[in-house]
Amino acid sequence: MSYQARFKVWRGDAGGGGLVDYEIAVNDGEVVLDAIHRLQATQCPDLAVRWNCKAGKCGSCSAEVNGRPRLMCMTRMSVFAPEETVTVTPMRAFPVLRDLVTDVSYNYAKAREVASFVPPPELGPGEYRMKQEDVGRLQEFRKCIECFLCQDTCHVVRDHEENKPAFAGPRFLMRVAELDMHPLDAADGAGIDRRRAAREAHGLGYCNITKCCTEVCPEHIKITDNALIPLKERVVDRSYDPLVWLGSKIRRRGARP
Amino acid sequence: MATGTDPEARAAAGGDPAGRGVHHAARAAIPDPHLRRDRWWLQPAVTVAGLLAFVAYSTWRAFAGADYYAAPYVSPFYSPCLAENCESMPAGADWEIVGGWWHLSPALLVLIFPLGFRLTCYYYRKAYYRGFWASPPACAVPEPHRTYSGESRFPLVLQNVHRYFFYAAVLVAGVLTWDAVLGFRDEDGAWGHMGLGTLVLLANVALIWAYTLSCHSCRHIVGGRLKHFSRHPVRYRMWGWVSALNGRHMLLAWASLVSVAVADLYVYLVSSGAFDDPRFF
Ligand code: SF4
Ligand code: SF4
Ligand code: FES
Numbered sequence: 001m002s003y004q005a006r007f008k009v010w011r012g013d014a015g016g017g018g019l020v021d022y023e024i025a026v027n028d029g030e031v032v033l034d035a036i037h038r039l040q041a042t043q044c045p046d047l048a049v050r051w052n053c054k055a056g057k058c059g060s061c062s063a064e065v066n067g068r069p070r071l072m073c074m075t076r077m078s079v080f081a082p083e084e085t086v087t088v089t090p091m092r093a094f095p096v097l098r099d100l101v102t103d104v105s106y107n108y109a110k111a112r113e114v115a116s117f118v119p120p121p122e123l124g125p126g127e128y129r130m131k132q133e134d135v136g137r138l139q140e141f142r143k144c145i146e147c148f149l150c151q152d153t154c155h156v157v158r159d160h161e162e163n164k165p166a167f168a169g170p171r172f173l174m175r176v177a178e179l180d181m182h183p184l185d186a187a188d189g190a191g192i193d194r195r196r197a198a199r200e201a202h203g204l205g206y207c208n209i210t211k212c213c214t215e216v217c218p219e220h221i222k223i224t225d226n227a228l229i230p231l232k233e234r235v236v237d238r239s240y241d242p243l244v245w246l247g248s249k250i251r252r253r254g255a256r257p
Numbered sequence: 258m259a260t261g262t263d264p265e266a267r268a269a270a271g272g273d274p275a276g277r278g279v280h281h282a283a284r285a286a287i288p289d290p291h292l293r294r295d296r297w298w299l300q301p302a303v304t305v306a307g308l309l310a311f312v313a314y315s316t317w318r319a320f321a322g323a324d325y326y327a328a329p330y331v332s333p334f335y336s337p338c339l340a341e342n343c344e345s346m347p348a349g350a351d352w353e354i355v356g357g358w359w360h361l362s363p364a365l366l367v368l369i370f371p372l373g374f375r376l377t378c379y380y381y382r383k384a385y386y387r388g389f390w391a392s393p394p395a396c397a398v399p400e401p402h403r404t405y406s407g408e409s410r411f412p413l414v415l416q417n418v419h420r421y422f423f424y425a426a427v428l429v430a431g432v433l434t435w436d437a438v439l440g441f442r443d444e445d446g447a448w449g450h451m452g453l454g455t456l457v458l459l460a461n462v463a464l465i466w467a468y469t470l471s472c473h474s475c476r477h478i479v480g481g482r483l484k485h486f487s488r489h490p491v492r493y494r495m496w497g498w499v500s501a502l503n504g505r506h507m508l509l510a511w512a513s514l515v516s517v518a519v520a521d522l523y524v525y526l527v528s529s530g531a532f533d534d535p536r537f538f
Contacts, residue, residue: 010285014283017285018286019287064397066293066294066295067291067397068293069397089285089292092279092285096283096284131486131487133486133487134484134485134487136486155399155405158278158397158399159277159278159393159405161277161278162404163405183484203409205406205408205410205414206405207407207408208382208383208407208413209379209382209383209386210386210392212396215396216396216397225503225504225506229473233473233477234477234482235417236417236419240414240418
């Protein structure tokens, strides 16, 4: 089946813009990105849109469809009734460049602020051995395709531009959690305190665990339950739990130099 | 970034005049605060209705101070019962440790702990932040607040005490388990009885345990805090079980909230004489 679908697509740039109505032919089995491509091929050759894999794996085609942050290539047209108008806008938490393309450099800046993996000094290249049960938790986080839909949805920065300097966002707090759980990460020995950094440098306390990041993640990573809340609990160990604090003092004193 | 955008023109187009959030000058100019057309308000509305119903019911019952014991059943709102003005419950948890100066309902003394556990629970936090505080009401729907610091400052930074309420909740669940066991005695204290009330108390305590053990702090304490699961096989296995329960934390939170109210209502009905407890043996 093929039909003329009604679309509203945001056109414009940093200077302004608005939703423009289009009618686009849509065929069975197509996704929103197909329709956007057809629009570009037949009506608006200057339409700006980012994409790459069309398979939900490159994380380029993030946008908002009917107000919900989604990958355009993973949003089937069959979820909309043929008479429904489908609204496509760029991500609304980031500065817009043109049409559906936003400037996501906030995310790259935040990525650089996370101290990278610290190699264990006693092991050389090729000598790393890790048990599956020690890395199972982290592998879920490695599925991330860096689409930044979670960053776009998180109300901490979406609704409060002023929080961007203080808050790394779910994707990069998840990275901190991943490294803090990593069986071979030697940050402690290098004087890097990831738990303290999570609270002080990356703004973990801003997250109020309302789970929108989890709701929109196209890789279905349980960001809140498996990364953010465990990280909050680790921060409690580090900063807020008097018993754990006392225990670690006593153990440190008892430890041989 | 230079945008060349005139905020006043943006405001005239219907956006937020202060240029907050999605109406920030550098972002795509869209007057609507959000473009969701599904029923995003339904979930917070149902949450608020459910929580308010529980709060109304439990406030009435907690302040009543009456009709909470019908031998051998005790309402979970009144156990353990810590004041001298408690009804005597043979073999039950009427420990008068607070003494005689307490004249209000004894439920108020003990409800602090389950209440604190649920108030600081990671699921209920999500539920009431979304439902009552609209922060955010739903994903990609803007929150109405001018500023936001989440749980990074006082008072919300206190949510971090959750694990202490978890320890208290384990103790309370232990007492409720004993209460359920006592349901196998008849009203004169002889063992070998079972009534519908026994079943109600058993079902309630099972759900309370499932909810308590599915807690995120429990998951952390049991094993989540380890760096090397492979060096702690027993804790790793327990972490796996708690994680499985934890995946259903929201469901268990609601199921145990309903069951605790139903158990209390059941004891109220029997104790006030509105209903006779059907006996199985
Ligand atoms: S759970 Fe935390 S990080 Fe995720 S969207 Fe909500 S506030 Fe942001
Ligand atoms: S965590 Fe999920 S939503 Fe966030 S960037 Fe990675 S894949 Fe995208
Ligand atoms: S085009 Fe690669 S994720 Fe959509």
